[in-house]
Amino acid sequence: MRRSEIRGHLLDTALRLFNLHGYHATGIDLLIAEAGVAKTTLYRHFETKEDLILAALERRDEQSRAEMRIFVEHRASEPYERLLATFDFLEASVRDKQFRGCIFMSAAGEHKEAVDPVFRAALMHKRLVLAYFEELAHAARFSEPKRIADTINLLHEGATAIAQLTRTAEPVRQSKRMAASLLSEEARAAKEPSARSEGAEQQASNADRA
Amino acid sequence: MRRSEIRGHLLDTALRLFNLHGYHATGIDLLIAEAGVAKTTLYRHFETKEDLILAALERRDEQSRAEMRIFVEHRASEPYERLLATFDFLEASVRDKQFRGCIFMSAAGEHKEAVDPVFRAALMHKRLVLAYFEELAHAARFSEPKRIADTINLLHEGATAIAQLTRTAEPVRQSKRMAASLLSEEARAAKEPSARSEGAEQQASNADRA
DNA sequence: GCTTAAATATACCGATCTGTATCGTTTGAC
DNA sequence: GTCAAACGATACAGATCGGTATATTTAAGC
Numbered sequence: 001m002r003r004s005e006i007r008g009h010l011l012d013t014a015l016r017l018f019n020l021h022g023y024h025a026t027g028i029d030l031l032i033a034e035a036g037v038a039k040t041t042l043y044r045h046f047e048t049k050e051d052l053i054l055a056a057l058e059r060r061d062e063q064s065r066a067e068m069r070i071f072v073e074h075r076a077s078e079p080y081e082r083l084l085a086t087f088d089f090l091e092a093s094v095r096d097k098q099f100r101g102c103i104f105m106s107a108a109g110e111h112k113e114a115v116d117p118v119f120r121a122a123l124m125h126k127r128l129v130l131a132y133f134e135e136l137a138h139a140a141r142f143s144e145p146k147r148i149a150d151t152i153n154l155l156h157e158g159a160t161a162i163a164q165l166t167r168t169a170e171p172v173r174q175s176k177r178m179a180a181s182l183l184s185e186e187a188r189a190a191k192e193p194s195a196r197s198e199g200a201e202q203q204a205s206n207a208d209r210a
Numbered sequence: 211m212r213r214s215e216i217r218g219h220l221l222d223t224a225l226r227l228f229n230l231h232g233y234h235a236t237g238i239d240l241l242i243a244e245a246g247v248a249k250t251t252l253y254r255h256f257e258t259k260e261d262l263i264l265a266a267l268e269r270r271d272e273q274s275r276a277e278m279r280i281f282v283e284h285r286a287s288e289p290y291e292r293l294l295a296t297f298d299f300l301e302a303s304v305r306d307k308q309f310r311g312c313i314f315m316s317a318a319g320e321h322k323e324a325v326d327p328v329f330r331a332a333l334m335h336k337r338l339v340l341a342y343f344e345e346l347a348h349a350a351r352f353s354e355p356k357r358i359a360d361t362i363n364l365l366h367e368g369a370t371a372i373a374q375l376t377r378t379a380e381p382v383r384q385s386k387r388m389a390a391s392l393l394s395e396e397a398r399a400a401k402e403p404s405a406r407s408e409g410a411e412q413q414a415s416n417a418d419r420a
Numbered sequence: 421g422c423t424t425a426a427a428t429a430t431a432c433c434g435a436t437c438t439g440t441a442t443c444g445t446t447t448g449a450c
Numbered sequence: 451g452t453c454a455a456a457c458g459a460t461a462c463a464g465a466t467c468g469g470t471a472t473a474t475t476t477a478a479g480c
Contacts, residue, residue, distance in 0.1 A: 003447070003456065022320050024234035028438060038458045039439085049438065100322045108375055109319045110232050112310045123375050147384075154385055158368025165318055165333050174357075175364055178392060185391055216427085238468060248428050249469080259468065 007045050010035050014056045019103050023053060023110045023118075053118055057107060061125040064093075065132065072136075079139035083152055083183065086133065087176035090156055094163045094172050101164030105157075129153070143190060148183070155179050217255050220245050224266045229313050233263060233320045233328075263328055267317060271335040274303075275342065282346075289349035293362055293393065296343065297386035300366055304373045304382050311374035315367075339363070353400060358393070365389050 013035040017026040028049060032039050046052040068089050075085040093099060100106075104122040111118035133152045137145035159175035223245040227236040238259060242249050256262040278299050285295040303309060310316075314332040321328035343362045347355035369385035 006457090020322065022234070022322065024232070025320070027436075029436080038460090040441090040459085041457060043439070044456070101319055105315075105371060105374075106319045109311055109316045110235070112230065112232065114377060126372075126375055150381075150384055151388060154368035154372060154381060154388070155364070156368070157371040158364035158366070161315060161367040161371050162336075162364060164315075165336055167324060171360075171364060174360055175368075178361060178364070178388075181392060181395055182388060185395060237466070239466080248430095250429085250471090251427060253469070254426070 006037065006041065008059075010037065010042060010045060010052070011056045011059045014052055015060055015103065016098075018053070018056065018106070019098060019100050022106060050117065053107070054121055057104065057118070057121045057125065060103060061121075061128065065125075065128060068129075069132070079136050079141075080183070083133070083136045083140060083148070084176060084180060086136070086152065086156070087159075087172055087179060090159060091169050091172040091176075094160070094169045099163070099167075102157075102160050105160070126153075129156075142186065148186065151182055152179060216247065216251065218269075220247065220252060220255060220262070221266045221269045224262055225270055225313065226308075228263070228266065228316070229308060229310050232316060260327065263317070264331055267314065267328070267331045267335065270313060271331075271338065275335075275338060278339075279342070289346050289351075290393070293343070293346045293350060293358070294386060294390060296346075296362065296366070297369070297382055297389060300369060301379050301382040301386075304370070304379045309373070309377075312367075312370050315370070336363075339366075352396065358396065361392055362389060 010031075014026070014031055017031060017034060020026075028039065028042065032042050035042075042052075046055060068086065071089040071092070072082045072085045075088055076082045104125045108119050108122040111122075113119060130149055130153050133149035134145045137148035137152070140148075142148045155175040155178055159171040162171040163169065220241075224236070224241055227241060227244060230236075238249065238252065242252050245252075252262075256265060278296065281299040281302070282292045282295045285298055286292045314335045318329050318332040321332075323329060340359055340363050343359035344355045347358035347362070350358075352358045365385040365388055369381040372381040373379060
């Protein structure tokens with residue numbers, strides 16, 4: 001292995017092990033054994049384990065967001081369809097045999113204090129993903145792109161969490177259907193602005209079902 | 211402290227620390243120091259740390275589901291409203307100062323292998339919560355209570371995940387609004403059974419917005 | 421009140437943790 | 451081809467991990 005590749009190889013190995021076993025459960029000794037590298041080499045590239053984690057998360061953040069952009073842009077051309085195509089990207093991620101949940105959520109779950117740099121790195125990634133959703137929602141000319149982005153984001157996180165437990169992609173497909181329903185409802189409400197007050201719709205359509 | 215209370219006290223202390231720091235990061239020595247108990251005592255009640263984790267999760271599973279039932283049944287009387295009231299229960303949980311995310315998701319996140327007893331315990335809890343949602347959806351006379359329960363469940367998980375990062379209850383309120391919208395749409399579609407095929411609704415309501 | 425089980429305190433075990441020190445070997449840049 | 455920097459291998463440090471052993475004190479049930 002060429003020396004210029006070692007750092008990236010270490011980060012890739014670390015990400016693989018973090019995904020497989022988690023952060024605390026992944027020891028330095030296992031990491032260097034898997035990477036086929038001396039301990040001295042690891043600590044020449046990263047001062048501490050935390051620095052390694054932060055560098056790995058940063059690498060993965062950039063990778064995954066770039067992959068999502070490319071996937072989505074190739075899958076659909078219209079912004080509205082691209083919002084829904086983000087679920088197809090998520091589905092592909094979840095279908096990966098190695099899928100064990102979102103590594104950023106895992107990172108935040110193992111570093112729970114809000115001031116922890118690892119927690120903050122995870123939060124930053126989620127903010128950037130959310131910003132991409134908002135960008136798409138804005139391009140799709142939604143009147144409240146922030147709220148639309150929050151909606152997509154919530155469905156993504158819910159599907160990811162459930163898929164982590166069930167080990168199936170079905171929650172992702174379901175969340176896409178929910179997104180389609182909610183977005184079409186948004187569009188319907190936008191061109192037919194009724195004076196109906198919010199919060200009154202729940203009991204109306206209840207009793208007379210079935 | 212009376213001896214009969216020690217086991218419960220140990221489990222409560224363990225749950226508090228697991229919630230604060232996670233499972234791997236919570237050491238036995240810290241646990242017994244916080245509980246004010248000798249190490250011998252801990253190991254008389256639990257054979258291993260894993261047994262302690264499993265007992266703690268079982269305790270919390272029963273506690274939280276019982277609390278949710280009581281909260282929901284007191285908050286609303288109609289099954290349909292009770293489905294939405296589950297979000298109010300979630301909001302109360304999230305507003306707790308000590309909220310650091312769902313401990314069952316954290317447990318699964320730190321014990322990622324599907325055969326791991328801790329992972330299975332977390333999965334079992336989620337199945338039981340889902341069963342409760344289905345029970346409510348059935349009582350609310352939805353034609354597909356399983357699917358409705360999946361919908362509520364996905365919104366719960368999404369809101370919980372995002373609240374874990376943002377440390378606010380807003381995602382929960384948003385997910386409740388999304389649930390209300392989706393359920394009312396379900397009800398509307400139920401009494402007006404159109405022949406519109408599924409999957410065709412996404413591109414229809416797109417171009418003519420704004 | 422006696423007995424017995426369970427609590428306490430403490431010392432200890434081997435393994436593992438992150439991180440460092442030493443030293444010989446290899447590599448890449450000039 | 452030289453030389454400095456980076457590599458590999460290994461040993462080790464000090465702390466902490468989960469868990470055990472021992473010996474003494476406490477408290478609950480008959």
